[in-house]
Amino acid sequence: MQKTHFIAGLFGLAMAFSSGCSGSGTEKLPILGSREPVEKEVDGKIVTDTIYHQIPDFQLLNQDSVRISSQLFDNSVYIADFFFTSCPSICPIMQRNLLEVYNEYKGDPRVKFLSHSLDFKHDSPAVLKAYAQKLGVTNDQWQFVTGTKAEIYGLADSYMVYAKEDSNVPGGFDHSGYFLLVDKDKHIRGAYDGTDKAQVELLRSDLEILLKANE
Amino acid sequence: MRRNGYVYLAFAALSLYLLLQSCQGEEAIRKAQYTANGQKLYTSHCQNCHGAKGEGLGALYPPLTDSSYLHEHRDQLACFIKHGLSGPIEVGGKAFNGEMPAMPQLTPIEIAYILTYIGNTFGNTEGFYSQEEVQQALKMCENTAR
Numbered sequence: 001m002q003k004t005h006f007i008a009g010l011f012g013l014a015m016a017f018s019s020g021c022s023g024s025g026t027e028k029l030p031i032l033g034s035r036e037p038v039e040k041e042v043d044g045k046i047v048t049d050t051i052y053h054q055i056p057d058f059q060l061l062n063q064d065s066v067r068i069s070s071q072l073f074d075n076s077v078y079i080a081d082f083f084f085t086s087c088p089s090i091c092p093i094m095q096r097n098l099l100e101v102y103n104e105y106k107g108d109p110r111v112k113f114l115s116h117s118l119d120f121k122h123d124s125p126a127v128l129k130a131y132a133q134k135l136g137v138t139n140d141q142w143q144f145v146t147g148t149k150a151e152i153y154g155l156a157d158s159y160m161v162y163a164k165e166d167s168n169v170p171g172g173f174d175h176s177g178y179f180l181l182v183d184k185d186k187h188i189r190g191a192y193d194g195t196d197k198a199q200v201e202l203l204r205s206d207l208e209i210l211l212k213a214n215e
Numbered sequence: 216m217r218r219n220g221y222v223y224l225a226f227a228a229l230s231l232y233l234l235l236q237s238c239q240g241e242e243a244i245r246k247a248q249y250t251a252n253g254q255k256l257y258t259s260h261c262q263n264c265h266g267a268k269g270e271g272l273g274a275l276y277p278p279l280t281d282s283s284y285l286h287e288h289r290d291q292l293a294c295f296i297k298h299g300l301s302g303p304i305e306v307g308g309k310a311f312n313g314e315m316p317a318m319p320q321l322t323p324i325e326i327a328y329i330l331t332y333i334g335n336t337f338g339n340t341e342g343f344y345s346q347e348e349v350q351q352a353l354k355m356c357e358n359t360a361r
Contacts, residue, residue, distance in 0.1 A: 086314075088263065088264070088316050089263060090263065092263045092264045092272055092275070092276065093263055095272070096266065096272050099272075099273070131275070133274070134273050134274035134275045134313075135272070135273045135274075135275055136273040136274075170316070
């Protein structure tokens with residue numbers, strides 16, 4: 001009698017687990033940013049489609065002095081952030097947290113990392129290379145890039161990151177410490193405070209959701 | 216007479232014990248105070264680079280867990296904090312060559328708080344840093360630097 005109850009209980013538990021798992025598998029991340037409706041004619045009918053905010057094409061110089069383009073990220077999801085090497089405030093915390101995610105996905109071709117330097121004067125490719133090595137980045141899965149002021153600050157706008165030169169803040173650049181989760185179509189699927197452990201945890205689980213959706 | 220002598224002796228021993236106890240107690244209380252104040256300052260001034268557990272970050276920022284480095288440089292640490300540090304150093308068997316920013320706004324008592332916190336956390340047992348010790352240490356480097 002007791003045994004059957006136990007088995008029934010176990011069965012119920014297993015059901016709950018399996019349904020819980022399949023539920024999380026269908027979870028979908030939102031597409032962030034502005035959106036525009038466009039009207040198109042399909043089979044003689046007017047239908048309304050939505051154009052989502054997208055990261056525009058870019059070409060930037062990386063830590064190996066190689067000009068990389070946005071095509072490098074076409075077949076992977078990536079996490080982007082903005083920092084500079086001499087930043088004394090939030091960047092060390094951000095890069096410490098991102099390094100943990102990088103180490104977790106090192107060797108996984110589905111995930112890439114892209115750090116933009118806001119210090120276009122000082123952070124040359126050589127400086128970025130030394131920084132990456134000292135941080136503990138050992139492959140090209142994590143790119144460190146520089147560009148002209150217009151290029152970098154323009155991209156910061158596209159990633160919805162606040163960035164501004166400001167001689168009144170430590171280091172000379174004021175910026176927000178967000179990690180942006182970007183999908184294969186260059187849509188931003190999540191924004192996370194890179195200085196907050198709980199937010200970084202959320203990034204981890206969202207990244208898994210995005211990778212599952214790509215399967 | 217002899218009995219009185221014993222009583223006196225016992226009383227003297229007891230008062231000596233109490234005196235020592237209270238001295239130690241005071242020192243322990245001061246250390247605890249300085250550590251608590253130092254933790255707050257550490258969080259706002261040091262933790263970004265050196266980490267919440269003093270673990271540092273890769274080869275960019277040295278850890279604060281190398282007790283022998285802290286011990287050997289005890290009289291220089293105040294200067295490192297106030298005036299910054301650059302050039303090659305070796306901490307915990309690893310080479311570092313970055314630049315630590317100066318923090319001229321910190322007062323000697325604040326530096327004593329920070330050093331007492333670092334010196335008695337992260338596995339370090341450097342004991343208490345007094346304001347006087349910090350002032351003395353700062354004098355040494357400020358004389359040579361200026």
